[in-house]
Amino acid sequence: MRMPGICRLQLVWASAAVIAGLASAAACAHAQGQPWRHGVIEPKSDAGFQVMAVRGGFAAKQGLKLELPYFQNDVIALRALLAGELESYEGGAATAIIAAARNADVKIIGCHWQTVVHSVFARAEFKGPQDLKGATMAISAPNATPDMIGKAYLAQNDVPASEVKFASLGNDPERYKALLGGIALATVISIEFLPIGKTDGIKLVARGSEVMPKYLRLCAVTTGKLLDARREDAVRFLAAQMQGYNYALANREEELRITREIAGIKAGDPRPEFMFAEAARADTGIDPRMPIPMDKLEWLQQQLVKAGNLSQPFDVSRVVNGDIRAQALARAGLPR
Known part of the structure; x- marks a missing residue:
């Protein structure tokens, strides 16, 4: 005997609901x-x-x-x-x-x-790369992005890294404070400090995207x-x-x-x-x-x-x- 059309349709709907329920349950189980x-x-x-x-x-x-x-x-x-x-x-x-x-x-x-957005910043008295000889540059951990950008900037400006004092001073805000407090002459921090640095006597020396464009x-x-x-x-x-x-x-x-x-x-x-x-x-x-x-x-x-x-x-x-x-x-x- 042939199944009436409405019964077949109900069966399809029921099957679809079961499949959807199983898929939903699987997603929930995965999320848990x-x-x-x-x-x-x-x-x-x-x-x-x-x-x-x-x-x-x-x-x-x-x-x-x-x-x-x-x-x-x-x-x-x-x-x-x-x-x-x-x-x-x-x-x-x-x-x-x-x-x-x-x-x-x-x-x-x-x-x-x-x-990269990390860039080289310095105090107002900074006149050029050669000023970093014998001075302190605040960086992050060795081989972290700030360290890479800072040393690339020095190399591009013929300043031997051996003649610069590097201070690992934590995160970006801490390195920015190091500039404000005179602990460091220069540092590498996010370009986000550009808008507030202008009022604090801190200037952008080189964008990281210029130092290492790729x-x-x-x-x-x-x-x-x-x-x-x-x-x-x-x-x-x-x-x-x-x-x-x-x-x-x-x-x-x-x-x-x-x-x-x-x-x-x-x-x-x-x-x-x-x-x-x-x-x-x-x-x-x-x-x-x-x-x-x-x-x-x-x-x-x-x-x-x-x-x-x-x-x-x-x-x-x-x-x-x-x-x-x-x-x-x-x-x-x-x-x-």
Whole structure:
């Protein structure tokens, strides 16, 4: 006997409901599984971009519990990654390249901020690079981005690093205070201090993007071992990051509000607006598609060899995994 049409339709609806319920339950179960711990640099005037994958609900929609522990710099975050305390971190490509050259298991899976924003600043009495001989330059940890930019600036201006006193003085605000207090003559800090430095007698000496124009500011770094063990989570993570960056760029006021909230920046401080404008620059700012420009990585490796950070070049492609990005792009709904 043939089943009446309405009964067949009810069965189809019922089947669809069951499938949808199973899919929803699977997503919930996945979200309740292992968290993905992504290390980020201590919040500054672009903090809204860092957290939008979580605050915008994109990680949850991907079925991922995303945690964002803070680190003072990417060198410390790298150590945490290799110790198994993180699944990934964001930082400069140089740190990952140096680690890979020493046979560390690190993989760059995407780079969102296309040009470095750390720049050289100095006190008002600074007249030129030669003034740094015998003077103090405040930096971060060795091989972290501020250290790389500072030493590249010295090399380009024929100032031997051996004739400069380097002081590792923590994060950007602490190094800025070192200038204000006369502890250091120059330092390397985010370009975000330009708007307030003018009133404090602190001047911009050289943009990091001029010193090292192909230096990628921020890339997402993980390990090959983790990609083997949690590949699906890695795709979910990167897709959520892409969607978060894309949303933040399209929703300026929300990004600024979250930045001020997280970083504790008062309403009259112009830095969040300044950094949003930097992030929105199509050629040098944030690209939500998180490309991995091999030409920039090759260039950076050459600079590291010249500076003595690497003894010899190696196949830099071994520090890259592009498959995760390709899958994440499709899942995020962004163009290639």
